[in-house]
Amino acid sequence: MTTKLAVRGLTLALACAAALAQAQSLTVTNARILDGNGKVIERGSVVVRDGKIVSVAAGAPTAAAGRVIDAKGRTVMPGYIDAHRHVIKGDPVKWLDKDAARELQQFLDAGFTTVLGAIDPPQLLEARKRIDAGTLKGPRLFVGTMVPLAGFAPPPPGPRPAFTDPARTDPARAPLAGPAAPTIAREATIKTIEAAKAAGYDYLKTIMNATPGGPEIATQQLVVEEGRKRGMPTITHAVSVRDTLAALQGTPPALLVHTPHVGDLFADQAALKKIVDAKVPMTSTLQVFLPHFAADGKPLFRDGGPFPFDTLSSAGQGPVNARQLWQAGLKDYGFGTDTQWPPKESLFDELRALSLVFAPSDIVQILTRNAAVATQHADQLGTLEPGKYADLVIVDGDPLLRASDLLNVVTTIKGGVVVFEKKR
Numbered sequence: 001m002t003t004k005l006a007v008r009g010l011t012l013a014l015a016c017a018a019a020l021a022q023a024q025s026l027t028v029t030n031a032r033i034l035d036g037n038g039k040v041i042e043r044g045s046v047v048v049r050d051g052k053i054v055s056v057a058a059g060a061p062t063a064a065a066g067r068v069i070d071a072k073g074r075t076v077m078p079g080y081i082d083a084h085r086h087v088i089k090g091d092p093v094k095w096l097d098k099d100a101a102r103e104l105q106q107f108l109d110a111g112f113t114t115v116l117g118a119i120d121p122p123q124l125l126e127a128r129k130r131i132d133a134g135t136l137k138g139p140r141l142f143v144g145t146m147v148p149l150a151g152f153a154p155p156p157p158g159p160r161p162a163f164t165d166p167a168r169t170d171p172a173r174a175p176l177a178g179p180a181a182p183t184i185a186r187e188a189t190i191k192t193i194e195a196a197k198a199a200g201y202d203y204l205k206t207i208m209n210a211t212p213g214g215p216e217i218a219t220q221q222l223v224v225e226e227g228r229k230r231g232m233p234t235i236t237h238a239v240s241v242r243d244t245l246a247a248l249q250g251t252p253p254a255l256l257v258h259t260p261h262v263g264d265l266f267a268d269q270a271a272l273k274k275i276v277d278a279k280v281p282m283t284s285t286l287q288v289f290l291p292h293f294a295a296d297g298k299p300l301f302r303d304g305g306p307f308p309f310d311t312l313s314s315a316g317q318g319p320v321n322a323r324q325l326w327q328a329g330l331k332d333y334g335f336g337t338d339t340q341w342p343p344k345e346s347l348f349d350e351l352r353a354l355s356l357v358f359a360p361s362d363i364v365q366i367l368t369r370n371a372a373v374a375t376q377h378a379d380q381l382g383t384l385e386p387g388k389y390a391d392l393v394i395v396d397g398d399p400l401l402r403a404s405d406l407l408n409v410v411t412t413i414k415g416g417v418v419v420f421e422k423k424r
Helices: 001-022 092-110 124-134 187-199 216-229 241-247 271-277 313-328 341-354 360-367 367-373 401-408
Strands: 027-032 041-051 052-058 068-069 073-080 080-085 110-117 142-145 203-207 234-237 392-395 409-414 416-423
Touching: 027 392, 080 341, 080 367, 092 110, 092 124, 092 341, 092 409, 092 416, 110 367, 110 409, 124 142, 187 216, 203 216, 216 234, 216 241, 241 271, 271 313, 313 341, 341 360, 341 401, 360 367, 360 401
Parallel strands: 027 068, 027 073, 080 110, 110 142, 142 203, 203 234
Antiparallel strands: 027 041, 041 052, 073 392, 392 409, 409 416
16 A cells, blocks of 8 residues: 555656646747847747756747747747845735735736845745745745944934935935944854855845945955855945945955945046946946836835935936946946835836936846846846746837837746736
Protein backbone atom coordinates (compact mmCIF):
# COMPACT_ATOMS: atom_id res chain seq x y z
CA MET A 1 0.00 0.00 0.00
CA THR A 2 2.81 2.35 0.94
CA THR A 3 4.59 1.58 -2.33
CA LYS A 4 1.43 2.28 -4.34
CA LEU A 5 0.94 5.60 -2.57
CA ALA A 6 4.57 6.52 -3.22
CA VAL A 7 4.19 5.67 -6.91
CA ARG A 8 0.98 7.68 -7.13
CA GLY A 9 2.69 10.59 -5.37
CA LEU A 10 5.63 10.47 -7.77
CA THR A 11 3.30 10.26 -10.76
CA LEU A 12 1.34 13.28 -9.50
CA ALA A 13 4.54 15.23 -8.89
CA LEU A 14 5.80 14.47 -12.40
CA ALA A 15 2.43 15.44 -13.89
CA CYS A 16 2.46 18.72 -11.95
CA ALA A 17 6.01 19.41 -13.09
CA ALA A 18 5.05 18.72 -16.71
CA ALA A 19 2.01 20.99 -16.40
CA LEU A 20 4.14 23.76 -14.89
CA ALA A 21 6.71 23.46 -17.67
CA GLN A 22 3.90 23.66 -20.24
CA ALA A 23 2.46 26.72 -18.48
CA GLN A 24 5.86 28.39 -18.65
CA SER A 25 6.26 27.67 -22.37
CA LEU A 26 4.55 29.71 -25.06
CA THR A 27 5.05 31.38 -28.41
CA VAL A 28 4.12 34.92 -29.39
CA THR A 29 3.70 35.36 -33.14
CA ASN A 30 2.82 38.15 -35.55
CA ALA A 31 4.47 40.71 -33.25
CA ARG A 32 6.22 44.04 -33.70
CA ILE A 33 9.13 43.42 -31.32
CA LEU A 34 11.08 46.03 -29.36
CA ASP A 35 13.91 44.07 -27.75
CA GLY A 36 14.90 46.75 -25.20
CA ASN A 37 18.36 47.20 -26.72
CA GLY A 38 17.08 49.45 -29.50
CA LYS A 39 16.41 46.77 -32.10
CA VAL A 40 13.00 46.66 -33.80
CA ILE A 41 11.64 43.58 -35.58
CA GLU A 42 8.61 44.69 -37.57
CA ARG A 43 7.07 41.23 -37.81
CA GLY A 44 8.50 38.47 -35.67
CA SER A 45 8.05 35.91 -32.93
CA VAL A 46 9.25 35.10 -29.43
CA VAL A 47 9.55 31.49 -28.28
CA VAL A 48 9.60 30.64 -24.57
CA ARG A 49 10.41 27.34 -22.90
CA ASP A 50 10.42 26.66 -19.17
CA GLY A 51 10.05 30.34 -18.36
CA LYS A 52 13.07 31.49 -20.39
CA ILE A 53 13.32 33.05 -23.84
CA VAL A 54 14.84 30.69 -26.39
CA SER A 55 14.47 32.77 -29.54
CA VAL A 56 13.54 36.25 -30.75
CA ALA A 57 13.45 36.36 -34.52
CA ALA A 58 11.85 37.81 -37.61
CA GLY A 59 9.02 35.86 -39.20
CA ALA A 60 7.21 32.82 -37.90
CA PRO A 61 8.95 30.49 -35.43
CA THR A 62 10.58 27.34 -36.75
CA ALA A 63 9.43 25.41 -33.67
CA ALA A 64 6.64 26.82 -31.51
CA ALA A 65 6.30 25.94 -27.84
CA GLY A 66 3.26 25.74 -25.59
CA ARG A 67 0.37 28.14 -26.05
CA VAL A 68 0.53 30.28 -29.20
CA ILE A 69 -0.47 33.94 -28.82
CA ASP A 70 -1.14 35.94 -31.96
CA ALA A 71 -0.08 39.52 -31.17
CA LYS A 72 -1.94 40.71 -34.30
CA GLY A 73 0.78 43.19 -35.18
CA ARG A 74 0.86 44.78 -31.74
CA THR A 75 4.06 45.79 -29.97
CA VAL A 76 5.81 43.16 -27.86
CA MET A 77 8.52 44.42 -25.51
CA PRO A 78 10.18 43.58 -22.18
CA GLY A 79 8.06 43.76 -19.04
CA TYR A 80 8.18 47.07 -17.24
CA ILE A 81 10.43 47.52 -14.21
CA ASP A 82 9.92 50.01 -11.38
CA ALA A 83 13.36 50.19 -9.79
CA HIS A 84 12.29 52.45 -6.90
CA ARG A 85 8.88 51.89 -5.41
CA HIS A 86 7.23 51.71 -2.00
CA VAL A 87 4.81 48.81 -2.15
CA ILE A 88 3.11 48.45 1.23
CA LYS A 89 0.72 51.13 2.41
CA GLY A 90 -0.55 51.46 5.97
CA ASP A 91 -0.54 48.55 8.41
CA PRO A 92 1.74 45.89 6.83
CA VAL A 93 -0.02 42.98 8.58
CA LYS A 94 -3.39 44.13 7.26
CA TRP A 95 -1.87 44.75 3.84
CA LEU A 96 -0.58 41.19 3.57
CA ASP A 97 -3.87 39.73 4.77
CA LYS A 98 -6.36 41.98 2.97
CA ASP A 99 -4.73 44.02 0.22
CA ALA A 100 -1.68 42.20 -1.17
CA ALA A 101 -3.46 40.04 -3.74
CA ARG A 102 -5.36 42.96 -5.26
CA GLU A 103 -2.51 45.48 -5.19
CA LEU A 104 0.18 43.11 -6.49
CA GLN A 105 -2.12 42.15 -9.36
CA GLN A 106 -2.38 45.85 -10.21
CA PHE A 107 1.33 45.88 -11.04
CA LEU A 108 0.83 43.02 -13.49
CA ASP A 109 -2.21 44.72 -15.00
CA ALA A 110 -0.10 47.84 -15.64
CA GLY A 111 2.70 45.81 -17.27
CA PHE A 112 5.17 45.72 -14.37
CA THR A 113 6.83 42.32 -14.10
CA THR A 114 9.56 43.47 -11.68
CA VAL A 115 9.42 45.90 -8.74
CA LEU A 116 12.14 47.02 -6.34
CA GLY A 117 10.58 47.91 -2.99
CA ALA A 118 13.19 50.38 -1.75
CA ILE A 119 12.08 50.45 1.89
CA ASP A 120 9.42 47.92 2.80
CA PRO A 121 8.65 45.91 5.94
CA PRO A 122 9.17 42.14 6.22
CA GLN A 123 5.63 41.45 5.02
CA LEU A 124 6.85 42.17 1.49
CA LEU A 125 9.43 39.40 1.93
CA GLU A 126 6.59 37.09 2.91
CA ALA A 127 4.60 38.20 -0.15
CA ARG A 128 7.60 37.32 -2.30
CA LYS A 129 7.73 33.84 -0.78
CA ARG A 130 4.08 33.34 -1.63
CA ILE A 131 4.60 34.60 -5.19
CA ASP A 132 7.54 32.22 -5.64
CA ALA A 133 5.46 29.36 -4.22
CA GLY A 134 2.59 30.11 -6.62
CA THR A 135 0.02 30.91 -3.91
CA LEU A 136 -0.02 34.63 -4.75
CA LYS A 137 0.25 36.45 -8.07
CA GLY A 138 2.56 39.41 -8.39
CA PRO A 139 5.67 40.82 -10.03
CA ARG A 140 9.21 39.74 -9.26
CA LEU A 141 10.04 41.50 -6.02
CA PHE A 142 13.38 42.82 -4.84
CA VAL A 143 13.33 44.40 -1.40
CA GLY A 144 15.51 46.88 0.46
CA THR A 145 15.65 48.04 4.07
CA MET A 146 16.95 51.17 5.75
CA VAL A 147 20.38 51.52 7.35
CA PRO A 148 20.66 54.96 9.02
CA LEU A 149 23.79 57.00 8.40
CA ALA A 150 23.38 59.14 11.52
CA GLY A 151 21.20 59.56 14.57
CA PHE A 152 17.98 61.48 14.23
CA ALA A 153 17.14 64.60 16.18
CA PRO A 154 13.82 64.50 18.09
CA PRO A 155 10.89 66.24 16.39
CA PRO A 156 10.26 69.83 17.44
CA PRO A 157 7.66 70.40 20.17
CA GLY A 158 4.12 71.37 19.29
CA PRO A 159 1.41 69.91 17.07
CA ARG A 160 2.52 67.82 14.12
CA PRO A 161 1.34 68.67 10.60
CA ALA A 162 -1.47 66.65 9.07
CA PHE A 163 0.76 65.52 6.21
CA THR A 164 4.30 64.50 7.05
CA ASP A 165 5.83 63.21 3.82
CA PRO A 166 9.54 64.03 4.28
CA ALA A 167 9.80 65.14 0.65
CA ARG A 168 7.76 68.21 1.62
CA THR A 169 10.45 69.50 3.98
CA ASP A 170 13.56 67.62 2.88
CA PRO A 171 16.63 69.06 4.67
CA ALA A 172 18.47 68.90 1.34
CA ARG A 173 16.49 72.00 0.36
CA ALA A 174 18.01 74.07 3.15
CA PRO A 175 21.48 75.65 3.19
CA LEU A 176 24.21 73.46 4.68
CA ALA A 177 24.11 74.64 8.27
CA GLY A 178 23.50 73.51 11.82
CA PRO A 179 25.28 71.02 14.08
CA ALA A 180 26.70 67.65 13.07
CA ALA A 181 24.21 64.82 13.29
CA PRO A 182 24.79 62.23 16.04
CA THR A 183 27.12 59.36 15.16
CA ILE A 184 25.90 55.76 15.15
CA ALA A 185 28.45 53.28 16.52
CA ARG A 186 30.19 51.13 13.93
CA GLU A 187 29.12 47.96 15.74
CA ALA A 188 25.47 49.05 15.69
CA THR A 189 25.58 49.66 11.93
CA ILE A 190 27.12 46.25 11.28
CA LYS A 191 24.50 44.63 13.50
CA THR A 192 21.75 46.33 11.46
CA ILE A 193 23.28 45.01 8.25
CA GLU A 194 23.60 41.49 9.63
CA ALA A 195 19.95 41.55 10.72
CA ALA A 196 18.89 42.69 7.25
CA LYS A 197 20.82 39.85 5.67
CA ALA A 198 19.31 37.30 8.04
CA ALA A 199 15.81 38.59 7.30
CA GLY A 200 16.30 38.05 3.56
CA TYR A 201 16.51 41.63 2.29
CA ASP A 202 18.30 42.19 -1.03
CA TYR A 203 19.53 45.77 -0.64
CA LEU A 204 20.67 48.20 2.02
CA LYS A 205 19.14 51.64 1.59
CA THR A 206 20.83 54.78 2.90
CA ILE A 207 19.71 58.40 2.96
CA MET A 208 22.48 60.92 2.38
CA ASN A 209 21.74 64.24 4.07
CA ALA A 210 25.28 65.28 4.98
CA THR A 211 25.57 67.63 7.96
CA PRO A 212 28.60 69.90 8.59
CA GLY A 213 31.30 67.70 10.13
CA GLY A 214 28.78 64.89 10.48
CA PRO A 215 29.28 61.11 10.25
CA GLU A 216 27.20 60.44 7.15
CA ILE A 217 29.97 59.98 4.57
CA ALA A 218 32.03 57.69 6.82
CA THR A 219 28.99 55.59 7.74
CA GLN A 220 27.99 55.39 4.07
CA GLN A 221 31.39 53.88 3.30
CA LEU A 222 30.96 51.35 6.08
CA VAL A 223 27.53 50.34 4.79
CA VAL A 224 28.77 49.96 1.21
CA GLU A 225 31.76 47.86 2.25
CA GLU A 226 29.92 45.64 4.74
CA GLY A 227 27.07 45.19 2.31
CA ARG A 228 29.43 44.06 -0.41
CA LYS A 229 30.88 41.41 1.90
CA ARG A 230 27.38 39.99 2.30
CA GLY A 231 26.24 40.34 -1.32
CA MET A 232 23.89 43.22 -0.49
CA PRO A 233 24.19 46.24 -2.80
CA THR A 234 23.71 49.67 -1.26
CA ILE A 235 21.09 51.92 -2.86
CA THR A 236 21.28 55.57 -1.84
CA HIS A 237 18.75 58.38 -1.58
CA ALA A 238 20.43 61.67 -2.47
CA VAL A 239 18.17 64.40 -3.82
CA SER A 240 20.56 67.37 -4.05
CA VAL A 241 23.66 67.76 -6.17
CA ARG A 242 25.61 68.34 -2.95
CA ASP A 243 24.44 65.11 -1.33
CA THR A 244 24.86 63.13 -4.54
CA LEU A 245 28.53 64.12 -4.60
CA ALA A 246 28.82 63.19 -0.92
CA ALA A 247 27.32 59.75 -1.61
CA LEU A 248 29.86 59.13 -4.38
CA GLN A 249 32.91 59.75 -2.21
CA GLY A 250 35.13 56.69 -1.80
CA THR A 251 33.49 53.46 -2.92
CA PRO A 252 30.18 54.49 -4.50
CA PRO A 253 26.83 52.77 -3.90
CA ALA A 254 25.37 50.39 -6.45
CA LEU A 255 22.47 52.70 -7.26
CA LEU A 256 21.39 56.31 -6.77
CA VAL A 257 17.64 56.05 -6.33
CA HIS A 258 16.85 59.67 -7.23
CA THR A 259 17.65 62.21 -9.91
CA PRO A 260 19.05 65.22 -8.01
CA HIS A 261 16.37 67.89 -8.08
CA VAL A 262 18.03 70.42 -5.76
CA GLY A 263 20.94 72.22 -7.41
CA ASP A 264 21.53 73.13 -11.06
CA LEU A 265 23.91 70.92 -13.03
CA PHE A 266 23.94 73.49 -15.82
CA ALA A 267 25.66 75.80 -13.38
CA ASP A 268 28.03 73.14 -11.98
CA GLN A 269 29.68 71.30 -14.83
CA ALA A 270 32.37 69.91 -12.50
CA ALA A 271 29.66 68.20 -10.43
CA LEU A 272 28.01 66.93 -13.60
CA LYS A 273 31.27 65.31 -14.71
CA LYS A 274 31.88 63.71 -11.31
CA ILE A 275 28.42 62.16 -11.22
CA VAL A 276 28.68 60.81 -14.77
CA ASP A 277 32.26 59.56 -14.32
CA ALA A 278 31.23 57.55 -11.26
CA LYS A 279 29.18 55.31 -13.61
CA VAL A 280 26.54 54.60 -10.96
CA PRO A 281 23.04 53.81 -12.27
CA MET A 282 20.31 56.23 -11.27
CA THR A 283 16.51 56.04 -11.15
CA SER A 284 14.26 58.83 -12.35
CA THR A 285 11.60 59.44 -9.62
CA LEU A 286 10.70 62.71 -11.36
CA GLN A 287 6.97 62.52 -10.65
CA VAL A 288 7.24 63.07 -6.88
CA PHE A 289 7.21 66.85 -7.34
CA LEU A 290 4.57 66.91 -10.03
CA PRO A 291 0.95 67.17 -8.90
CA HIS A 292 -0.90 63.88 -8.93
CA PHE A 293 -4.43 64.73 -9.96
CA ALA A 294 -7.41 63.11 -8.27
CA ALA A 295 -10.54 62.20 -10.23
CA ASP A 296 -12.04 65.61 -9.35
CA GLY A 297 -8.93 67.43 -10.61
CA LYS A 298 -7.54 68.21 -7.16
CA PRO A 299 -3.70 68.33 -7.14
CA LEU A 300 -2.23 65.94 -4.56
CA PHE A 301 1.25 65.23 -3.20
CA ARG A 302 2.65 61.74 -2.75
CA ASP A 303 1.17 61.43 0.75
CA GLY A 304 -2.32 62.18 -0.52
CA GLY A 305 -2.39 65.67 0.95
CA PRO A 306 -2.75 68.96 -0.93
CA PHE A 307 0.11 69.62 -3.31
CA PRO A 308 2.65 72.04 -1.76
CA PHE A 309 3.41 74.29 -4.70
CA ASP A 310 6.50 75.69 -2.97
CA THR A 311 8.18 72.41 -3.99
CA LEU A 312 7.23 72.76 -7.66
CA SER A 313 10.70 74.01 -8.64
CA SER A 314 11.91 70.42 -8.19
CA ALA A 315 9.44 69.28 -10.86
CA GLY A 316 11.40 71.41 -13.32
CA GLN A 317 14.93 71.05 -11.97
CA GLY A 318 14.78 67.26 -11.81
CA PRO A 319 14.03 66.74 -15.52
CA VAL A 320 16.57 69.41 -16.53
CA ASN A 321 19.28 67.69 -14.48
CA ALA A 322 18.21 64.32 -15.87
CA ARG A 323 18.68 65.54 -19.42
CA GLN A 324 22.06 67.03 -18.56
CA LEU A 325 23.21 63.74 -17.06
CA TRP A 326 21.93 61.75 -20.05
CA GLN A 327 23.64 63.97 -22.60
CA ALA A 328 26.87 63.91 -20.61
CA GLY A 329 26.94 60.11 -20.78
CA LEU A 330 24.90 58.66 -17.89
CA LYS A 331 23.18 55.98 -19.95
CA ASP A 332 22.16 53.64 -17.10
CA TYR A 333 19.29 55.95 -16.16
CA GLY A 334 16.36 53.78 -15.16
CA PHE A 335 12.69 54.05 -14.31
CA GLY A 336 11.59 54.58 -10.72
CA THR A 337 8.57 56.28 -9.17
CA ASP A 338 9.21 56.45 -5.39
CA THR A 339 5.48 56.46 -4.84
CA GLN A 340 2.52 54.52 -3.52
CA TRP A 341 -0.13 55.53 -6.05
CA PRO A 342 -1.69 52.63 -7.97
CA PRO A 343 0.88 51.37 -10.51
CA LYS A 344 -0.91 52.51 -13.66
CA GLU A 345 -1.38 55.99 -12.19
CA SER A 346 2.29 56.13 -11.17
CA LEU A 347 3.27 55.03 -14.68
CA PHE A 348 1.14 57.81 -16.15
CA ASP A 349 2.72 60.42 -13.85
CA GLU A 350 6.31 59.31 -14.44
CA LEU A 351 5.80 59.14 -18.21
CA ARG A 352 4.45 62.69 -18.06
CA ALA A 353 7.64 63.87 -16.33
CA LEU A 354 10.05 61.85 -18.48
CA SER A 355 8.39 63.08 -21.66
CA LEU A 356 9.48 66.62 -20.86
CA VAL A 357 13.10 65.82 -21.73
CA PHE A 358 13.30 62.33 -23.27
CA ALA A 359 12.25 60.89 -26.62
CA PRO A 360 9.79 57.97 -26.58
CA SER A 361 12.59 55.61 -27.68
CA ASP A 362 14.67 56.75 -24.69
CA ILE A 363 11.75 56.13 -22.34
CA VAL A 364 11.30 52.57 -23.62
CA GLN A 365 14.94 51.88 -22.75
CA ILE A 366 14.63 53.66 -19.38
CA LEU A 367 11.59 51.55 -18.44
CA THR A 368 13.14 48.22 -19.43
CA ARG A 369 16.87 47.67 -19.96
CA ASN A 370 18.07 50.57 -17.82
CA ALA A 371 15.72 49.78 -14.95
CA ALA A 372 17.05 46.21 -14.98
CA VAL A 373 20.59 47.59 -14.70
CA ALA A 374 19.43 49.70 -11.75
CA THR A 375 18.16 46.60 -9.92
CA GLN A 376 21.51 44.86 -10.56
CA HIS A 377 19.73 42.11 -12.53
CA ALA A 378 20.34 43.08 -16.15
CA ASP A 379 21.77 39.61 -16.81
CA GLN A 380 18.28 38.16 -16.26
CA LEU A 381 15.80 40.93 -17.04
CA GLY A 382 15.07 44.01 -19.08
CA THR A 383 15.62 42.88 -22.66
CA LEU A 384 14.21 40.18 -24.92
CA GLU A 385 17.20 37.90 -25.42
CA PRO A 386 17.68 34.12 -25.32
CA GLY A 387 18.42 32.89 -21.82
CA LYS A 388 16.63 35.70 -20.00
CA TYR A 389 13.37 35.42 -18.09
CA ALA A 390 10.37 35.52 -20.38
CA ASP A 391 8.93 38.72 -18.91
CA LEU A 392 7.17 40.66 -21.66
CA VAL A 393 4.15 42.79 -22.40
CA ILE A 394 1.96 43.19 -25.44
CA VAL A 395 1.04 46.83 -26.02
CA ASP A 396 -1.62 48.30 -28.26
CA GLY A 397 0.09 51.15 -30.13
CA ASP A 398 3.58 52.37 -30.93
CA PRO A 399 5.61 53.37 -27.83
CA LEU A 400 8.46 54.56 -30.07
CA LEU A 401 6.13 57.19 -31.48
CA ARG A 402 4.04 57.98 -28.37
CA ALA A 403 5.28 57.20 -24.87
CA SER A 404 1.66 57.34 -23.69
CA ASP A 405 1.01 54.12 -25.61
CA LEU A 406 2.97 52.34 -22.86
CA LEU A 407 -0.24 52.66 -20.85
CA ASN A 408 -2.09 50.43 -23.34
CA VAL A 409 -1.02 47.02 -22.02
CA VAL A 410 -3.26 44.21 -23.27
CA THR A 411 -1.22 41.20 -22.07
CA THR A 412 1.44 40.71 -19.41
CA ILE A 413 3.61 37.60 -19.36
CA LYS A 414 5.93 36.77 -16.47
CA GLY A 415 8.27 33.82 -16.73
CA GLY A 416 6.33 32.46 -19.68
CA VAL A 417 3.01 32.59 -17.81
CA VAL A 418 0.20 34.94 -18.86
CA VAL A 419 -0.59 36.89 -15.68
CA PHE A 420 -2.85 39.54 -17.22
CA GLU A 421 -5.07 39.68 -20.29
CA LYS A 422 -7.23 42.70 -21.00
CA LYS A 423 -10.84 41.77 -21.48
CA ARG A 424 -11.91 42.30 -25.05
